[in-house]
Amino acid sequence: MNDRDTTERELSRRQFLAGLSTAAKGSLIVLSLPAILTACRQSEEQAVEQADNPDSSIRYKLLSDELATELDAISARIVPTDETPGAREAGSVRFMDVVLADGRLDQLETLQTGVTALNDRANSQFGVSLFSELSETQQDELLTAIETSPFFSTVRFLTVASLFAFPQYGGTGPDVGYNLIGMTHAHAYMPPFGYYDADYAARGE
Amino acid sequence: MSMAENTSAPRFATSEEVDFVIVGSGSAGGIMAKELSTAGFTVVVLEQGPHLTAADFRHDEWAIDQNTELTWSARQGHPQSFRRNADEVAEAGAGRLGYAHNVGGSSIHYSGNFWRMRPLDFNEASVRGTIPGTNFVDWPITYEELEPYYTKVDWEIGVSGQQGPWDPPRSRDYPCPAMPVKSSDVLLERGAKALGLTAYPAPVAILSQPHNGRPGCIHCGFCNGYGCEANAKSSTMVSMIPLALASGNCELRTGCTVARVNTDDAGRANEVVYWDASGAEQSQRAKAVVLCANGAETPRLLLLSESSQHPDGLANSSGMVGKNLMFNCHASAVGLFEHPVNAWKSIPATRVIHDYYALDPNLGFYGGGGIDGRHTSRGAPMASAMNALFNGPTWGSEYKRNLSRNFSYTAAFSGHCTSLPLETNTVSLDPGLKDKFGRPALRTTYMDHPDDIATAKFFMERCLELMDAAGAIQKYGFYPENGQRGSVHLLGTCRMGNDPATSVVDRYNRSHDVPNLFMVDGSSMVTSSRGQPTMTIMALAFRAADNIIGFARRGEI
Numbered sequence: 001m002n003d004r005d006t007t008e009r010e011l012s013r014r015q016f017l018a019g020l021s022t023a024a025k026g027s028l029i030v031l032s033l034p035a036i037l038t039a040c041r042q043s044e045e046q047a048v049e050q051a052d053n054p055d056s057s058i059r060y061k062l063l064s065d066e067l068a069t070e071l072d073a074i075s076a077r078i079v080p081t082d083e084t085p086g087a088r089e090a091g092s093v094r095f096m097d098v099v100l101a102d103g104r105l106d107q108l109e110t111l112q113t114g115v116t117a118l119n120d121r122a123n124s125q126f127g128v129s130l131f132s133e134l135s136e137t138q139q140d141e142l143l144t145a146i147e148t149s150p151f152f153s154t155v156r157f158l159t160v161a162s163l164f165a166f167p168q169y170g171g172t173g174p175d176v177g178y179n180l181i182g183m184t185h186a187h188a189y190m191p192p193f194g195y196y197d198a199d200y201a202a203r204g205e
Numbered sequence: 206m207s208m209a210e211n212t213s214a215p216r217f218a219t220s221e222e223v224d225f226v227i228v229g230s231g232s233a234g235g236i237m238a239k240e241l242s243t244a245g246f247t248v249v250v251l252e253q254g255p256h257l258t259a260a261d262f263r264h265d266e267w268a269i270d271q272n273t274e275l276t277w278s279a280r281q282g283h284p285q286s287f288r289r290n291a292d293e294v295a296e297a298g299a300g301r302l303g304y305a306h307n308v309g310g311s312s313i314h315y316s317g318n319f320w321r322m323r324p325l326d327f328n329e330a331s332v333r334g335t336i337p338g339t340n341f342v343d344w345p346i347t348y349e350e351l352e353p354y355y356t357k358v359d360w361e362i363g364v365s366g367q368q369g370p371w372d373p374p375r376s377r378d379y380p381c382p383a384m385p386v387k388s389s390d391v392l393l394e395r396g397a398k399a400l401g402l403t404a405y406p407a408p409v410a411i412l413s414q415p416h417n418g419r420p421g422c423i424h425c426g427f428c429n430g431y432g433c434e435a436n437a438k439s440s441t442m443v444s445m446i447p448l449a450l451a452s453g454n455c456e457l458r459t460g461c462t463v464a465r466v467n468t469d470d471a472g473r474a475n476e477v478v479y480w481d482a483s484g485a486e487q488s489q490r491a492k493a494v495v496l497c498a499n500g501a502e503t504p505r506l507l508l509l510s511e512s513s514q515h516p517d518g519l520a521n522s523s524g525m526v527g528k529n530l531m532f533n534c535h536a537s538a539v540g541l542f543e544h545p546v547n548a549w550k551s552i553p554a555t556r557v558i559h560d561y562y563a564l565d566p567n568l569g570f571y572g573g574g575g576i577d578g579r580h581t582s583r584g585a586p587m588a589s590a591m592n593a594l595f596n597g598p599t600w601g602s603e604y605k606r607n608l609s610r611n612f613s614y615t616a617a618f619s620g621h622c623t624s625l626p627l628e629t630n631t632v633s634l635d636p637g638l639k640d641k642f643g644r645p646a647l648r649t650t651y652m653d654h655p656d657d658i659a660t661a662k663f664f665m666e667r668c669l670e671l672m673d674a675a676g677a678i679q680k681y682g683f684y685p686e687n688g689q690r691g692s693v694h695l696l697g698t699c700r701m702g703n704d705p706a707t708s709v710v711d712r713y714n715r716s717h718d719v720p721n722l723f724m725v726d727g728s729s730m731v732t733s734s735r736g737q738p739t740m741t742i743m744a745l746a747f748r749a750a751d752n753i754i755g756f757a758r759r760g761e762i
Contacts, residue, residue: 077600077601078601079600079604079605080601080602082605086605102272103280147599156599156600160591161267161271161587161591163587163590164586164590165267177590180605180609181586181590181609181611181612181613182608182613183549183586183613186425187423187434188423188425189423189424189425189551191385191386192388193388193547193548193550193551194389194545194546194547194548194550195545195546196391196542196546197385197386197387197388200386200391
């Protein structure tokens with residue numbers, strides 16, 4: 001997986017540089033090249049950093065395994081895995097662990113209390129001890145009931161953020177999120193930027 | 206372009222009396238450093254933050270927005286408090302004044318929208334009439350006096366644009382042509398045409414082509430909130446500081462937080478006390494002091510510099526230090542379009558409508574502003590994914606499917622408008638909350654004037670009309686109907702004026718009370734501008750520097 005990511009980044013860099021020669025027409029973008037190369041290099045460094053730290057066997061810094069299991073189940077309903085990667089592939093729970101340990105310990109209690117309450121609901125409504133043991137439909141029902149709570153808002157915020165998290169924050173890189181929102185991972189663009197400015201000059205607008 | 210190291214920069218002993226100490230190296234401080242040092246004066250610049258360069262800047266949204274690595278917050282030991290009015294106890298974290306802590310200040314992470322003010326902005330109280338209950342007055346200077354300095358900003362800082370039909374007269378054209386139009390602004394222009402309005406190229410402090418040894422923009426999309434990886438954004442860090450350091454007269458001390466400005470028995474500023482990068486207290490002697498710490502930190506420092514000579518804070522005989530805080534108000538409409546807009550590419554705004562610069566007094570409220578095209582969420586991927594637009598679900602499969610729609614198929618039309626100066630809107634010292642140095646934290650007291658909120662609502666309504674006229678499939682609008690709780694525009698807190706009883710600095714940015722103390726930044730602004738103040742802050746800095754150099758050469762400081 002990490003090898004593939006690195007290869008894709010290298011590919012996008014090569015494609016980008018190849019594209020320059022035809023797109024730049026000797027103009028301003030060529031003069032910007034050192035900056036672009038710096039950006040590409042940074043991207044590669046990040047990829048290498050990621051490859052050096054697969055760390056899937058390392059225990060969490062902060063979260064208990066029990067808490068992590070329930071947070072994983074919740075985040076997987078917030079951004080489910082379907083035909084495209086979701087929260088699980090983004091490493092949401094590991095990201096939560098890393099960023100909570102980084103000066104956000106006050107949020108841990110919010111998560112612990114919330115998960116306990118959610119497990120209690122799972123027990124009283126469906127007779128199981130853990131939220132994670134419920135079917136997806138049952139999980140959605142319980143989450144819908146608490147979707148305006150500070151607990152749910154916190155987990156949702158962290159889950160969504162994790163889609164874009166760089167490895168230093170425990171994420172698997174921003175590609176899961178970038179692909180979902182339709183952002184290309186280039187470091188430079190040329191006009192046209194979108195549909196409406198493509199023929200702007202020709203239309204005389 | 207490497208600028209963090211400069212061998213020609215001198216080192217001054219703190220006991221040595223330098224000509225000027227400048228507090229802050231941002232939009233105004235960077236200019237002041239370059240102008241004074243290249244004019245031959247010895248200068249020490251004290252900057253709280255580090256000297257970052259292009260290679261340090263990343264598209265790291267978590268670092269920028271959540272870890273506040275540039276802007277700092279309680280995370281870095283700098284909490285702030287906020288309240289609506291003086292009867293309330295301010296609450297920590299309830300609001301925030303935002304500014305970057307690094308060489309170049311907020312010119313590092315700004316969007317670079319560089320609207321000049323117009324002649325009307327300088328004498329609007331006379332033209333339109335004063336507004337009871339406010340401190341809305343004319344400036345002591347005119348557009349004509351400031352115009353040469355606006356042009357200096359265009360050329361020395363680096364501005365791209367094209368003179369618009371209602372722009373004030375200019376003595377020289379822009380150095381760089383306007384930036385290429387984005388789809389979001391093609392749509393704005395479509396809407397404008399349908400409604401009989403004019404959208405024209407927005408002036409920006411971002412280079413559309415090489416200028417002064419820096420490259421043109423590569424349209425990466427990470428302007429607002431981020432440092433520029435290409436050196437195409439015209440911060441003072443890239444445009445001014447290298448020239449100051451190369452002068453051989455300027456020492457830039459980073460990681461230095463100023464504690465207070467001391468005065469001698471004659472009431473003149475004579476030393477600036479600060480904590481250096483190691484936390485040790487130092488004191489730099491100087492013939493004159495220039496505070497360029499921004500509209501929040503400059504008044505805070507003056508209040509912190511109280512003494513038996515100056516019991517209400519330094520330079521505060523008027524009682525106006527910290528008062529008349531203005532944010533600029535705002536409003537937006539978000540629209541969904543049939544085809545990809547991709548407003549997340551390139552710079553924030555490329556077209557602006559200025560037909561509503563001064564609203565008809567018959568509307569019953571004062572105000573005015575401009576409208577530009579934007580990305581719905583500053584082009585920021587994570588922030589965009591946080592926003593489930595159009596009342597869509599906030600989680601689950603449908604939410605996930607909407608992410609690409611929300612990011613690439615939407616545009617925002619944003620109104621940027623006036624704030625009235627009110628004595629009750631202030632920056633002051635929190636009596637309980639402390640920062641990492643044990644200083645009273647920055648306390649903000651702010652509630653928008655009813656006219657400012659009415660103006661924002663007016664702009665939201667116009668933005669919604671523009672969305673319809675541009676062909677939006679769905680739309681919604683918003684404005685701060687219950688008042689703003691913070692801003693990155695920090696204006697008016699050491700206002701400029703001719704009368705020492707009602708203003709803090711004179712028309713040359715000199716303290717009315719302390720003859721060798723100057724305040725040069727957003728705090729000098731008498732009125733708020735139409736929502737994009739930095740161009741004016743920089744022009745004022747060039748003008749102040751010109752005058753200060755004259756005073757110094759004539760022995761008048």
